[in-house]
Amino acid sequence: MRRPLPSIASRAINEVYSRLDYRRLGTIYCYEGGDAFWRTKRGTCVRLGSRIAGILRKKLARGGRSLYVGAGVAEIPALMMETTALARPVEPYNLRRNEVVLLNQALRTIPIRFRARDAATAKGRFDHLWIVSVLNDPERFPHLSLLSYGRADPVSFKPARFERERAIVQSMVDRCMRKLALPGLVTTTTEEVVWIADWCHRNQTPYLVERRQYPTALVGDPICFINIGWRGRSKKRKR
Ligand SMILES: C[S@@+](CC[C@H](N)C(=O)[O-])C[C@H]1O[C@@H](n2cnc3c(N)ncnc32)[C@H](O)[C@@H]1O
Numbered sequence: 001m002r003r004p005l006p007s008i009a010s011r012a013i014n015e016v017y018s019r020l021d022y023r024r025l026g027t028i029y030c031y032e033g034g035d036a037f038w039r040t041k042r043g044t045c046v047r048l049g050s051r052i053a054g055i056l057r058k059k060l061a062r063g064g065r066s067l068y069v070g071a072g073v074a075e076i077p078a079l080m081m082e083t084t085a086l087a088r089p090v091e092p093y094n095l096r097r098n099e100v101v102l103l104n105q106a107l108r109t110i111p112i113r114f115r116a117r118d119a120a121t122a123k124g125r126f127d128h129l130w131i132v133s134v135l136n137d138p139e140r141f142p143h144l145s146l147l148s149y150g151r152a153d154p155v156s157f158k159p160a161r162f163e164r165e166r167a168i169v170q171s172m173v174d175r176c177m178r179k180l181a182l183p184g185l186v187t188t189t190t191e192e193v194v195w196i197a198d199w200c201h202r203n204q205t206p207y208l209v210e211r212r213q214y215p216t217a218l219v220g221d222p223i224c225f226i227n228i229g230w231r232g233r234s235k236k237r238k239r
Contacts, residue, residue, distance in 0.1 A: 005050055005053055005054050005057070005077075005081055005085065006084070006085055008084060009053075009080060009081055009084045009085050010050065012080055012084060012110065013046060013049075013050060013053075013076060013077050013080050013081075014046065016076055016080065016106050016107055016110065017042060017045070017046055017076065017106075019105070019106040020042075020073065020102065020103075020106045021102050021105070021106075022034075022035065022038040022042065023035065024098070024102055025038060025073065025099070025102055026038055028096060028098060028099050028102075029073075029218075041217055041218060044217040045073055045074050045076070045077075045217040045218065046077065047217075048214070048215055048216055048217045049074055049075070049076060049077030049078060049216075049217060050077045050081075051214065052077070052078055052187075052214050052216070052223060053077040053078045053080070053081035053082075054081070055214065055225075056078055056081065056082070056128075056187065057081055057085055057086065059185055059225065060082065060086060060088060060127070060128055060185065061086075061127075062086050062087055062088065063088075064088055064126070064127035064128060064181075065088055065089040065090065065091070065124075065126050065127065065128075066082055066088060066089075066090045066091070066126055066127075066128040066129070066130060067091050067093075067119060067122050067126040067128070067129050067130070067176065067179055067180075068090060068091065068092035068093065068119070068130040068131075069093055069119040069129065069130065069131040069134055069176055070093070070094060070095075070119070070131065070132070070133065070134035070137075071092035071093065071094055071114065071130065071132075072094055072096075072099060072103070072218075073103070073218070074132075074216060074217050074218045074219075075092060075130065075132070076103075076107075078130065078187075079092055079112050080110065080112070083110065083111060083112055084110075090112060091115065091119075091122050091126075092112065092113075092114045092115070093114070093115050093116075093117055093118065093119035093122065094114055094115075094116065095116065095117075095118065096116070097116040099114075100114040100115070100116040119176055120172065120175035120176055120179075122179060124179070125179055125180070125181040126179055126180060126181065126184070127180070127181045127183075127184045127185065128184060128185045128186075128187070129176060129177070129179070129180050129184065129185070129186045129187070130186075130187045130188075131176065131186065131187070131188050131192065131196075132187065132188055132189055132192075132216070132219065132223060133189055133192075133216075133218075133219040133221070134172075134192070135169050135172070135173065135188075135192045135195045136148050136149075136189070136191050136192055136221075141165040141168070141169060142161075142165075143157065143158060143161045143162040143165050144162055144165040144166055144169060147162055148191055149191075169195060170195070170198070170199075173195050173196065173198070173199050174199065177196070177199045177203075177228075180228060180229075182205070182228060182229030183227065183228060183229040183230040184228050184229060185225060185226070185227060185228070186225070186226040186228055187223060187224075187225055187226075188223070188224065188226065189216075189219065189221035189222065189223055189224070190213055190221055190222055190223075190224055191221045192221075193209055193224065193226065196226055196228075197209070197226075200228065205228060205229055206228075206229060206230060207226055207227065207228050207229075207230070208226065208227045208230055209224060209225075209226050210224055210225045210226070210227070211224075212224065212225075
């Protein structure tokens with residue numbers, strides 16, 4: 001059964017969302033129509049984000065810490081749940097400097113600081129890695145994204161560009177997954193699972209993708225959880 005977030009965490013989440021500068025966020029998230037976008041998405045971010053935060057709360061233990069790669073507005077409930085309900089340190093990274101400024105302004109009373117740096121520069125180990133809608137970002141990886149979503153046009157598709165993008169993604173996954181303490185948890189989208197699975201195969205690391213999927217507010221792909229370095233039944237059978 002899902003445990004709801006404590007009311008103190010829910011109140012704090014709503015407070016942070018009420019402090020966000022949606023006009024400026026609109027120009028970051030949308031080419032046009034940013035105001036209308038946030039009018040419809042803001043409530044969904046709180047609702048679906050809090051639902052995922054409630055599920056994560058059961059999966060994560062006190063004493064660990066989380067690395068968030070490419071976190072933004074949608075990740076606020078999970079970040080705040082970890083900090084307020086589990087007292088876990090979190091490190092959210094996002095390369096969009098102007099978004100990081102706005103997020104940190106809204107979080108000024110909470111001990112969470114977004115960093116406008118490559119998440120792979122984070123120091124130390126984490127037992128949870130959150131990487132949602134980063135490895136298939138159509139703005140950064142247009143060719144890879146076309147292929148992933150089955151929209152590649154065989155006439156104009158450029159395999160050499162795709163190969164370059166794939167090498168960048170694999171290197172990013174390598175550098176971030178190296179920071180995961182095993183056994184650990186990865187939260188990602190169903191579209192990005194292949195990259196984490198690819199890393200596990202290349203590094204002979206067992207993994208288990210949980211079947212349940214959860215909708216998110218801003219990206220179309222649902223989120224799922226992957227247990228990494230967890231041997232499941234085979235470990236129990238060991239004498
Ligand atoms: C499509 S957005 C997804 C934002 C958010 N996770 C969501 O689902 O709404 C991708 C984000 O990943 C960030 N990003 C890409 N590579 C990164 C890296 N190496 N370190 C930190 N952030 C990164 C980008 O700056 C951008 O903010």
